[in-house]
Amino acid sequence: MAKEVDSSSSMAELYGKRLKLLRTARGLTQRQLGALVAVEHSRIAQLERATGARPTLELSRALDMALGTDGLLADLQPHVYRETFLRPHIYWKTFPDWSRAWLEKQAQAIEIRTYAGHTAPGLLQTPEYARATLRVGRTWKTTAQLEERIEARLARQERLSAPNPPALWVVLDEAVLRRPVGGPEVMRGQLAHLLSICARPNITVQVLPFSHGEHSAMGGSLSFCTLPDGTELAYTEGADTGQLVEDLTDVKSYGISYDHLRAEALPSSMSLELIRSCMEGDSARVPAPPQHRRMAQVQLKQPGGWGLRGSRRRLGRGARP
Structure with a gap:
């Protein structure tokens, strides 16, 4: 050379x-x-x-x-x-400021909690599903920007399987499972991926069924991250905008809303069955609200799990609900 x-x-x-x-x-x-x-x-x-x-x-x-x-x-x-x-500041220059600020914080988090109302969270998306969701966005201007965002999204997922990964707890609205993003084959692959990734000890997925009705997080997504020093941040996002929330009072208020969603969602075992049923095209039966509510509340309070807000314990393999 x-x-x-x-x-x-x-x-x-x-x-x-x-x-x-x-x-x-x-x-x-x-x-x-x-x-x-x-x-x-x-x-x-x-x-x-x-x-x-x-x-x-x-x-x-x-x-x-x-x-x-x-x-x-x-x-x-x-x-x-x-x-x-590992060096997101180099590659996230084309992202909107509000999105970039959250991605930088999330990359440092030791715990991540998310409610997704319309699409699977970026951390859990397949490449095909990621492309289908990002290509209909309105914040990229060139094909190169679109490709960069797809690749950056997929690269962020590496941390979930790296040594000492963050604990990730996701509540999916049932609509996420029912909307065929990218078409039937892409959606089937995405649902299969959800089933597979939930086998990891640091990842828990629950589904909030349609039967729950209205709630305070409708209309977008709601996320939280806990930084290594214990600081908690929240993030709200709609179709074309988002907001990083750092005020402690606001973070606590959003946290209460998230805890309500987590308690009302199906327990993880029932959630996985619903995901599997959607993937197979079956007409899935969702447990009656009182039944799944009681099971969810028991699940969240199990000694080995995260418990409700305020717990700082990591989710271990023996603690899966």
Whole structure:
């Protein structure tokens, strides 16, 4: 190689610099290399400048084959994705300020609690479902921004399976299960993913059935995170706007609303059965409100679980409801 690449660069910049050195060493223009791997030359330019969407593993393998580099770029690609999560300030520049502020806080959290009224939370989305939800948004302006947001969303999920992951408690409105986002196949894959991910000891999912009726969080999503120093923050979000809530009184008020939703939701075992029924296209029976309410309240107060607000214990495998 003609010269050494500065290792202090971000991984995306390192990837781009290596790609440019390899391309020029082979005497190829960006347009010629793009033709060899079936992408526009502007995509090659974006990769070399570390702008736009991050490189995919499939594209990295194609570039390695075209350049004869024996897997160099494919080996580097996972680190670029991982850095999207570890160094979010580099890649979240295209996100709205209100969204970016929450993502930065959530990335530090040791506990995350979420109520989702319309779509599955980003932390639990499949790639296909994420694309279907993000492409209908109105806060991105270019295809590159859309791809970057999809990849950043998927990269954020890595922390859920990393060492010492945050505890995640999610309450899904039944509407999330019933609306076929992306079409039947995408939705079936999303529901299957929910069933699979709930096997992790740090993740709990409940479903709030239609029978519960009106509640104070209708119309959007409501989330909380607990930072390592014990600070609690809330976040409310609608279709095109969101708000990070830091005032202690407001956070407590939203927290009470969330606890009511969690207590009224189906226990996790019944929630998983409802998810499975929706995935299989069955007409799911939802337990009568008094029955599931009593079971949910018992579940939340179990000694090994999170309990109601104020508990700081992590959710362990032996404590799953």
